[in-house]
Amino acid sequence: MNSFFSDKRFEGIKPFEKKVWLASPTMHGEEQRWVDDAIQTNWVSTIGANINEIEEKMAEYIGCGYAVALASGTSALHLATKLAAEHFYGQAPANEGTLTGRRVFCSDCTFDASVNPVAYEDGEAVFIDTEYDTWNMDPVALERAFETYPDVKLVVIAHLYGTPGKIAELKSICEKNGALIVEDAAESLGAKYKLEGKWVETGALGQYNCISFNGNKIITGSSGGMFLTDSKEDSEKIRKWSTQSREAAPWYQHREIGYNYRMSNIIAGVVRGQIPYLDEHIAQKKAIWERYERGLSDLPVKMNPWDRESSCPNFWLSCCIIDDEAMAPMFRGDQDYSYKSVSGKSSPQEILEALAAFNAEGRPIWKPMHLQPLYKRHAFVTAEGDQMADVGADIFRRGLCLPSDNKMTAEQQDRIIDIIHRCFA
Numbered sequence: 001m002n003s004f005f006s007d008k009r010f011e012g013i014k015p016f017e018k019k020v021w022l023a024s025p026t027m028h029g030e031e032q033r034w035v036d037d038a039i040q041t042n043w044v045s046t047i048g049a050n051i052n053e054i055e056e057k058m059a060e061y062i063g064c065g066y067a068v069a070l071a072s073g074t075s076a077l078h079l080a081t082k083l084a085a086e087h088f089y090g091q092a093p094a095n096e097g098t099l100t101g102r103r104v105f106c107s108d109c110t111f112d113a114s115v116n117p118v119a120y121e122d123g124e125a126v127f128i129d130t131e132y133d134t135w136n137m138d139p140v141a142l143e144r145a146f147e148t149y150p151d152v153k154l155v156v157i158a159h160l161y162g163t164p165g166k167i168a169e170l171k172s173i174c175e176k177n178g179a180l181i182v183e184d185a186a187e188s189l190g191a192k193y194k195l196e197g198k199w200v201e202t203g204a205l206g207q208y209n210c211i212s213f214n215g216n217k218i219i220t221g222s223s224g225g226m227f228l229t230d231s232k233e234d235s236e237k238i239r240k241w242s243t244q245s246r247e248a249a250p251w252y253q254h255r256e257i258g259y260n261y262r263m264s265n266i267i268a269g270v271v272r273g274q275i276p277y278l279d280e281h282i283a284q285k286k287a288i289w290e291r292y293e294r295g296l297s298d299l300p301v302k303m304n305p306w307d308r309e310s311s312c313p314n315f316w317l318s319c320c321i322i323d324d325e326a327m328a329p330m331f332r333g334d335q336d337y338s339y340k341s342v343s344g345k346s347s348p349q350e351i352l353e354a355l356a357a358f359n360a361e362g363r364p365i366w367k368p369m370h371l372q373p374l375y376k377r378h379a380f381v382t383a384e385g386d387q388m389a390d391v392g393a394d395i396f397r398r399g400l401c402l403p404s405d406n407k408m409t410a411e412q413q414d415r416i417i418d419i420i421h422r423c424f425a
Ligand SMILES: Cc1ncc(COP(=O)(O)O)c(C=O)c1O
Pocket: 072, 073, 074, 075, 077, 110, 111, 113, 114, 158, 184, 186, 187, 212, 213, 214, 223, 224, 225
């Protein structure tokens, strides 16, 4: 680590006494009431009023028919992917995944939980490159992927950092090719997209839709997730699979593989206390994004972009990307890195180190899936068809996630903006 305290550029900057987080949980007090209610009424397992209430409230908020509360966004994505696979390929034998021998197109710039369920079901993820306008799946690359693999029927689409992607184009390409969308709205709860002139919430844009209540998300249950659908039959299937696929028999009877993926009524109590604050959290995150945009406007960086006509992000994470000409040399290996300080330039690793030195948490851009050692043998499709024109790798190289905690004060954010300026001094 550089010694930022003896570096003249940072003279006079004081470290934060309390760490400024990337995105930490924000409890309001009502959560306690519903957790206590679960304990006092003895409904602490996977049935209870909190679960019923949050399923009803989230279905209403998102504008879909049914919500199924699950243990995590990852479990929601696993069951959504499996259900989508069964729709096309039928039920697999107990010792085989539902996607055995099948390819699935997946967002490349996302967290690995979006795409791992394809591997859980023995399928092969094909990664689709990212576009610069919203940092999400590139419709041009998706179209190209269908030309190469016309048999593919499933597409897993995430909305990175709470910004909806080019959904109208992606949807129409999927429709043209008879494919269905598994929507990963884990990061984008509360974000909207204008589809055919009508605002639709993320989580209602695909055929099999998921959200997360992980501790760092816009609202949290400490953990938890949901499957969202308009199909009563699908919601019942997911509920059944998530509670060990028990048949309606007097004994334990199983026709299908089961999972222990249901949410507990205690976790649901935390979510129940958080739901009334979702819009407030979004407004706070939006104010943070806008303050960064103003505060960094004189630097050679851009904020993470969004489509102002057709989308309202939830601004879960504020990010920035350094202009190519202002990138100081930086090297990243599999687990380590190095960089050089150059006057008038900087790099994500230098900024992240400076922030950490003054007790603020940023993070590199999610490393694209096709660059992960785990998935290095998987196909990766770019818009140009040329592996060198790799947009995801470029955003990962030049971008970073800024401290985006909704409890960060304006003064703290100003100090962060000051630190970033000094990195470029
Ligand atoms: C895009 C994305 N998908 C899926 C997940 C998984 O959700 P969970 O942590 O609730 O399992 C996360 C984050 O955790 C995520 O960011």
